[in-house]
Amino acid sequence: MAVTSLKGVVLVGGPSVGTRFRPLSMDVPKPLFPIAGSPMIYHHVAALAKVPGMKEILLIGFFENNVFDRFLTSVQMEFNHVSIRYLREYQALGTGGGLYHFRDEILRGAPDLFFVLNADIASSFPLEQLLEFHEAKRAAATLMGIQVERSEVHKYGSIIVSPETSEVLHFVEKPETVLTDIISCGIYLFDRNIFGVMALSIESRRAKAMEDGVFEQPVNDSRPSLLLSSSDERIRLEEDVLSLLAADKKLYCYIGVPRKDFWMQIKTGSSTIPANRMYMQHFKSNHPRRLSSVPTPLSVAASPTAPASAGASGLIPPLHIHPSATIHPSAKIGPNVSIGPRVVIGRGVRVKDAIILDNVEIKNDACILNAIIGWDSRIGTWARVEGAPTESVQLNATYKGMKIPSAAILGKDVTVADETVIRNCIVLPHKELKSSFHNEILM
Numbered sequence: 001m002a003v004t005s006l007k008g009v010v011l012v013g014g015p016s017v018g019t020r021f022r023p024l025s026m027d028v029p030k031p032l033f034p035i036a037g038s039p040m041i042y043h044h045v046a047a048l049a050k051v052p053g054m055k056e057i058l059l060i061g062f063f064e065n066n067v068f069d070r071f072l073t074s075v076q077m078e079f080n081h082v083s084i085r086y087l088r089e090y091q092a093l094g095t096g097g098g099l100y101h102f103r104d105e106i107l108r109g110a111p112d113l114f115f116v117l118n119a120d121i122a123s124s125f126p127l128e129q130l131l132e133f134h135e136a137k138r139a140a141a142t143l144m145g146i147q148v149e150r151s152e153v154h155k156y157g158s159i160i161v162s163p164e165t166s167e168v169l170h171f172v173e174k175p176e177t178v179l180t181d182i183i184s185c186g187i188y189l190f191d192r193n194i195f196g197v198m199a200l201s202i203e204s205r206r207a208k209a210m211e212d213g214v215f216e217q218p219v220n221d222s223r224p225s226l227l228l229s230s231s232d233e234r235i236r237l238e239e240d241v242l243s244l245l246a247a248d249k250k251l252y253c254y255i256g257v258p259r260k261d262f263w264m265q266i267k268t269g270s271s272t273i274p275a276n277r278m279y280m281q282h283f284k285s286n287h288p289r290r291l292s293s294v295p296t297p298l299s300v301a302a303s304p305t306a307p308a309s310a311g312a313s314g315l316i317p318p319l320h321i322h323p324s325a326t327i328h329p330s331a332k333i334g335p336n337v338s339i340g341p342r343v344v345i346g347r348g349v350r351v352k353d354a355i356i357l358d359n360v361e362i363k364n365d366a367c368i369l370n371a372i373i374g375w376d377s378r379i380g381t382w383a384r385v386e387g388a389p390t391e392s393v394q395l396n397a398t399y400k401g402m403k404i405p406s407a408a409i410l411g412k413d414v415t416v417a418d419e420t421v422i423r424n425c426i427v428l429p430h431k432e433l434k435s436s437f438h439n440e441i442l443m
Contacts, residue, residue: 004131007056007106007114008048010041011095014062023411023428024269027375029067031119034357035272036279037290037320037338039071043279044117047125049079055109056083060098061119062091096235100198107192116237118186122275123263124282125187126256133254134189137166140250141194143242144187146263147255150178156265157184157238161253168251171242182255184238185263194241201240269426270387270406273370276355277336280318292321346381353389363418371408374429380418385410388424 012031021030032039038046041059048057057079059068068086076084087102099106099116106114113134115127126144134142145159159182160170171184235241245251256263262278265271283290315321316334322341327333331349339345339356346364355372362368362379370387379385387407408422411429416422421436428443 003053004113004135005055005109005111006051006053006131007058007109007111008045008051008054009058009060009099009106009114009116010044010048010119011098011116012041012059012061012063012068012119014089014092020268021266022269023409023426024272024372024374026429027412029063031061031063032068032071033272034338034340034355035122035266035276036283037322040122040266041119042071042075043122044119044125045075045079045084047123047127048115048117049075049082051115051127051131054082055111056085058102058105059084059086060089060102061086062089062093064088094235095237096198096201096241099237100195100202100235103195103198107195111192113189113191116188116190120266121186121263122266122278123185123187124256124261124286126254126261127187130187130189130254133166134252137252139189139252140191140197141242141245142189142252142254143168144185144263145182145253145255146185146261147181147258148183150181153178153181153183157242158182159184159253161255166252166254167249168242168246168253171238171246171251182253184242185256186265188237197244198235198241201235201244205240268406269372269409272355272372273353273387273407276338277353280320280336280338284318290320291317292319340375372410374410374412374414376412377410377414377416379416380420382419383416384421384423385416386421386423 015029024033031041035043045057048054065086065088072084072086087105089098089101093101095118113131130142130144145161148156158172158178158180159168160180161167161182162169242251262282264275264278266275280291314330314332316332318336319334320338321327322339322343324341325339325343325345327345328347328349330347331345331351333345333351336353337351337356340358340360342359343356344361345351346362346366348365349362349367351362351368353370354368356362356368357373357375359376360373360379363381365382366379367384367386368379370389371385373379373385385408406424408425410427411431413430414427415432417434420433422433423438425437425439426441427433431442433442
């Protein structure tokens with residue numbers, strides 16, 4: 001049996017997207033922020049690259065071209081059997097607009113099907129199971145859905161699915177009335193005919209715009225245009241395209257397997273901590289090589305003659321520790337901790353459920369819990385940086401000027417003085433904190 005020819009698309013957005021991700025996105029583009037030791041979209045690319053028949057992976061967004069150069073070089077070397085490229089939109093075109101604008105590039109080489117993944121999600125990415133389901137249904141389009149608490153459905157795209165056929169009967173983006181607990185995950189599989197549906201959607205919106213008198217037909221232009229009016233130049237994949245497919249009974253839903261597949265949105269900086277935890281727990285069971293083994297690759301021994309494994313009992317998996325990190329044997333690290341390059345962790349330090357970025361120094365007896373420590377930051381002796389242990393499901397970091405209880409975030413180059421406590425705070429870059437703060441945004 002011939003292998004299906006595939007392509008993959010990752011929608012990475014642009015610099016005006018991700019403002020809720022600040023201060024972390026002030027120093028690195030949101031799609032490249034490291035989660036579980038790798039850039040956010042590395043997990044997408046790795047999942048796509050291992051699907052049999054994958055020929056090319058395209059990143060589509062409106063960041064400058066050079067933003068992804070190093071990332072593309074790295075993943076192209078690792079996944080050298082797949083072409084990986086970045087395509088830059090001339091402006092923000094929405095989730096569907098970018099696909100339609102680059103349809104010739106997507107269809108080049110005549111792929112049978114192509115995946116589309118939103119960048120701002122963390123998932124187990126069961127793409128092979130999604131492909132198998134799609135082919136069995138002979139669907140025009142398949143999306144991945146997952147069950148959530150009914151109280152959270154209004155924040156996402158809600159899907160009503162036929163229990164007998166898995167056909168999507170109704171698709172509503174962020175519904176006011178909850179009719180189902182299945183939501184869209186931002187993971188799709190389309191056949192080539194999807195661009196015909198997009199063209200129909202464009203024509204429909206053009207006709208409505210012309211009726212309303214806000215669109216002027218270009219001279220000698222018979223091609224469906226993306227530019228509907230000065231106020232609306234975007235195609236929304238969910239509202240404008242998937243709703244049409246659902247109405248025509250051409251859209252199906254693959255529902256993730258409970259307790260096996262995971263999914264969450266990554267909207268705020270604080271959401272990277274539960275995402276980091278989910279990836280690490282998933283890797284622990286399914287891809288242990290993507291985690292650090294115990295002992296850590298580089299450990300400071302208690303004496304010059306002590307073996308490198310000294311203090312290994314202080315490491316609690318799952319962990320991802322960069323080989324250049326230096327950790328004192330008496331430190332207790334883990335679980336669910338990601339430690340970046342050239343980090344130095346001193347005697348008696350405790351770190352749990354945290355992301356420690358490059359060049360951070362954590363001095364003796366400090367404590368880091370449910371927190372992101374930004375690049376080049378310094379945490380003083382006996383200092384404590386702590387976020388709320390519960391997972392915030394809010395899509396914003398603040399409410400009425402107050403920080404919602406979630407992970408603590410220190411931006412780049414933040415210094416925390418000895419014996420101070422920073423609890424449930426967001427700290428912007430280049431701050432020196434000489435006293436304790438609680439539930440604040442420190443600018």
